[in-house]
Amino acid sequence: MNDTLADPARERFLQRLAAAASQGGWQRLLLAKPVPQGAPPDLQRVLVRPLLLRGEPHFSFVYSHTTKDITKNLPVAEGLAQVAALLGASFRNAHLHTATEEVQLVLSKKGKGHLTAHAQVQGEAVAALQTTGTAEAHDRAKQRWLTLDRPFLAALGVATAQGTLVPAMARKWKQINKFVEIFAHALDSAGLTAKPGIEVVDFGAGRAYLTFAVHDWLRHSRGLEAKVTGVELRADLVAEGNATIARLGLQGLRLQQGDVRDWKAEPMDVMIALHACDTATDHAIHLGLQAGAKVILCSPCCHKQLRPQLLSPHPLRSVFQHGIHAEQQAEMLTDSLRALLLESRGYDTRVFEFVALEHTRKNKMILAVKRAQPQAAAMAAALEQVQEVKRYFGVKEQALETLLAG
Numbered sequence: 001m002n003d004t005l006a007d008p009a010r011e012r013f014l015q016r017l018a019a020a021a022s023q024g025g026w027q028r029l030l031l032a033k034p035v036p037q038g039a040p041p042d043l044q045r046v047l048v049r050p051l052l053l054r055g056e057p058h059f060s061f062v063y064s065h066t067t068k069d070i071t072k073n074l075p076v077a078e079g080l081a082q083v084a085a086l087l088g089a090s091f092r093n094a095h096l097h098t099a100t101e102e103v104q105l106v107l108s109k110k111g112k113g114h115l116t117a118h119a120q121v122q123g124e125a126v127a128a129l130q131t132t133g134t135a136e137a138h139d140r141a142k143q144r145w146l147t148l149d150r151p152f153l154a155a156l157g158v159a160t161a162q163g164t165l166v167p168a169m170a171r172k173w174k175q176i177n178k179f180v181e182i183f184a185h186a187l188d189s190a191g192l193t194a195k196p197g198i199e200v201v202d203f204g205a206g207r208a209y210l211t212f213a214v215h216d217w218l219r220h221s222r223g224l225e226a227k228v229t230g231v232e233l234r235a236d237l238v239a240e241g242n243a244t245i246a247r248l249g250l251q252g253l254r255l256q257q258g259d260v261r262d263w264k265a266e267p268m269d270v271m272i273a274l275h276a277c278d279t280a281t282d283h284a285i286h287l288g289l290q291a292g293a294k295v296i297l298c299s300p301c302c303h304k305q306l307r308p309q310l311l312s313p314h315p316l317r318s319v320f321q322h323g324i325h326a327e328q329q330a331e332m333l334t335d336s337l338r339a340l341l342l343e344s345r346g347y348d349t350r351v352f353e354f355v356a357l358e359h360t361r362k363n364k365m366i367l368a369v370k371r372a373q374p375q376a377a378a379m380a381a382a383l384e385q386v387q388e389v390k391r392y393f394g395v396k397e398q399a400l401e402t403l404l405a406g
Helices: 008-023 076-085 151-155 168-190 211-220 234-248 280-290 323-343 376-393 399-405
Strands: 027-033 043-053 056-066 069-075 089-099 100-109 113-121 124-133 138-143 198-201 229-231 251-258 270-277 295-301 346-352 364-370
Touching: 008 027, 008 076, 008 089, 008 100, 008 113, 027 076, 043 076, 056 076, 069 076, 151 211, 151 234, 168 211, 168 270, 168 295, 168 364, 198 211, 211 234, 211 251, 211 270, 229 234, 234 251, 251 364, 270 280, 270 346, 280 295, 280 323, 280 399, 295 323, 323 364, 323 376, 323 399
Parallel strands: 198 229, 198 270, 229 251, 270 295
Antiparallel strands: 027 043, 027 089, 043 056, 056 069, 089 100, 100 113, 113 124, 124 138, 295 364, 346 364
């Protein structure tokens, strides 16, 4: 831990915070990724904001525990000392937002720091500076997969009519660009970028920010005759989205009311399901498999099915006696089984962080790309791993496996 506290990147981060506090130009600081045994077991994150108390600047700390939030206000000097005490000892990640930049510090388990800074222009990150614990750094342009002047962004309230970012939509704008980046790389991996008439279906589209974005990127940036369908349960959102499509005269894009659990599987190239609750994610994956999708993109939400079934084999019993750990265990096992089942069907599968925890706790994504030449031995091995995991943790039933066996 002493090595972590002396890390150069950590020190530069604290210097940046102190400078921002002295100039009055900072907006918020998020401390995340608790250090095991370094933070209270139910403490998830700490949000720090500037505050004026009786005319004097203070740091307002909000400690987010599993079942409650605790607020403490400290004078600036004490606040800086408290951040320094928490960073490294209790938390490994820190995100600082100022009026001019966004700074992120990531500390590895060995205490090595990685510092990244993005300059902010009208709320949008446009340039980046990266260091890895040394004084050396380099500037690089940050690629944007869409531009703010695209008409759908103004129609959805992400940008103004003049093509500038609406400040309140900065997080959504980041999420849109990150998703399109992942989507673009997945299409390249699947060999779909040159396919005419590519079919994409997005289940649980909501207000359809990502549905519109995928359509725009495919049609405008790639020049593909893509057909994109957004499926949403709420009739008002479907009507609102279709009115926007008609007003903009968009071809190849439509929204339909429906539920993934009883949607008829028709041929598609890409299946998207973000934040489908509990076993709805399993139904979405199963539908994608039935439809022959070469790319499956899911961001699961809720993991209720497995938790009541799980055993905690010795010596893990003491680890999973805590509610938050049991919740994380159910999430980890559910998505691991989903990934293995996809691999057993001939897909290369990754499970990774989609967006930073600052934006949403539901930040995990499962990406599956159909292999050009699936190997029977690898598929059989994945199925055997599914059974091993189920035996070890006492899992009797998992929705995707049941659907695939039906």
